[in-house]
Amino acid sequence: MIIVMKKNATEKEIQHVAKRIEEMGLKPHLSRGVERTVIGAIGDERLLKEDQIKAIASVDSVLPIMKPYKLVSREFKKEDTIIKVGDVEIGGKNIVVIAGPCAVESREQIIETAKAVKKAGAKLLRGGAFKPRTSPYSFQGLAEAKKATGLPIVTEVMDTRDVAAVEKYSDILQVGARNMQNFELLKEVGKSRKPVLLKRGLSATLKEFLMSAEYIMSEGNHNVILCERGIRTFCEYSRNTLDLNVVPAIKKLSHLPILVDPSHGTGKLDLVAPMSKAAIACGADGLIIEVHPNPEKAISDGDQSLKPKEFADLMRELKPIARAVGRSI
Ligand code: PEP
Ligand code: MN
Numbered sequence: 058m059i060i061v062m063k064k065n066a067t068e069k070e071i072q073h074v075a076k077r078i079e080e081m082g083l084k085p086h087l088s089r090g091v092e093r094t095v096i097g098a099i100g101d102e103r104l105l106k107e108d109q110i111k112a113i114a115s116v117d118s119v120l121p122i123m124k125p126y127k128l129v130s131r132e133f134k135k136e137d138t139i140i141k142v143g144d145v146e147i148g149g150k151n152i153v154v155i156a157g158p159c160a161v162e163s164r165e166q167i168i169e170t171a172k173a174v175k176k177a178g179a180k181l182l183r184g185g186a187f188k189p190r191t192s193p194y195s196f197q198g199l200a201e202a203k204k205a206t207g208l209p210i211v212t213e214v215m216d217t218r219d220v221a222a223v224e225k226y227s228d229i230l231q232v233g234a235r236n237m238q239n240f241e242l243l244k245e246v247g248k249s250r251k252p253v254l255l256k257r258g259l260s261a262t263l264k265e266f267l268m269s270a271e272y273i274m275s276e277g278n279h280n281v282i283l284c285e286r287g288i289r290t291f292c293e294y295s296r297n298t299l300d301l302n303v304v305p306a307i308k309k310l311s312h313l314p315i316l317v318d319p320s321h322g323t324g325k326l327d328l329v330a331p332m333s334k335a336a337i338a339c340g341a342d343g344l345i346i347e348v349h350p351n352p353e354k355a356i357s358d359g360d361q362s363l364k365p366k367e368f369a370d371l372m373r374e375l376k377p378i379a380r381a382v383g384r385s386i
Contacts, residue, residue: 058122059095059120060078060097060116062116063114063115063116066093073113075087077113081104081105084100085098085099086128090136093117097122097127099127124267125271127271128271128275128279129274129310130310131310133312137149142181142209142229143228148282151385151386152341152342153181153316153342153343154344154375154386155182155344156174156181156182156183156368157179157182157183157184157347158170159184159320160185160355161199162355163198164197164198164201166349166350168202168205168206170182172205173365173368177372178369178386181228182209182210183345184212185213186212187214196222199212199226211254217242220249228251229252231256232253234257234321237257237266238258238269244272244276246278247276248276248278249278251280252280252282253278253280254345255270255273255281255282255283257283259289263303266283267310267311282314283315284317284345285300285303285304285336287323295322295323297323298322301336304340316344316345317333317345318345319344319346320347321358323361325361326362326363330363330370333371338378348363349362
């Protein structure tokens with residue numbers, strides 16, 4: 058259920074309603090819009106004494122949320138969610154591009170890549186630290202690259218036991234496609250205050266994808282960034298089939314930002330640029346792209362990684378497309 062407060066409701070009145078929801082055995086989730094505050098009552102809806110809530114003078118209306126996902130839905134929050142990471146805003150008018158290698162391989166590799174992608178206009182640095190064969194010093198490499206460039210970091214966390222450690226280094230916690238339904242991990246990152254980049258599972262439906270985001274949000278972390286990264290289909294030409302249909306669909310169903318990963322979504326170098334453009338054209342809030350200074354020698358995903366020069370060219374080519382859909386880059 059969502060409880061829509063009257064426009065002039067005071068903080069005290071909002072807190073009173075939240076307290077009443079809690080007393081009824083449900084969890085209140087506040088969403089403060091420009092116009093008014095909406096309170097989600099999450100849990101067993103049968104517990105909500107609707108008439109009593111409606112009787113509170115500061116309450117405008119009590120509405121059911123028809124979708125199985127509640128906090129994630131547009132019904133709960135009409136305005137787009139904008140997630141701030143340092144000075145960067147994800148989900149606003151600006152298209153945000155995250156770039157970097159699949160895996161952190163060495164201090165030199167990550168710093169060199171960070172400098173190059175920053176120069177080309179990337180706003181955040183990606184780099185996997187929990188990859189087979191990578192060294193435990195990867196985090197230090199990422200931290201140094203951040204220090205050298207000022208770029209905030211996105212790195213994957215794969216285990217509930219590592220959330221605290223990854224949180225220390227990373228500005229965004231990435232949950233990988235294979236862990237999209239690792240509910241223990243979702244709950245753990247849901248307790249974190251760092252934004253979460255949730256990648257769509259390899260065979261997850263849109264509903265399952267949004268339900269996973271709901272899992273994170275229901276633990277209190279409302280800073281969830283969705284990411285389409287391709288799904289398994291019968292088509293074996295590309296590594297995955299990049300399902301751009303979900304971009305406008307998510308925009309309709311949810312207020313959360315949606316990014317597209319054309320690197321894993323295609324697995325093919327020459328498909329990365331065209332699909333990046335298509336993603337921006339259909340309304341994605343940004344991209345996450347693999348870039349490596351020497352893809353030939355990359356320990357993972359070299360065949361889908363752009364060289365810094367190719368990345369810089371792509372960034373230039375994306376500008377008119379962003380402009381055409383009323384965005385900037
Ligand atoms: C990644 O981004 O490093 C990655 C492994 O992607 P995915 O989880 O989408 O396969
Ligand atoms: Mn990769």
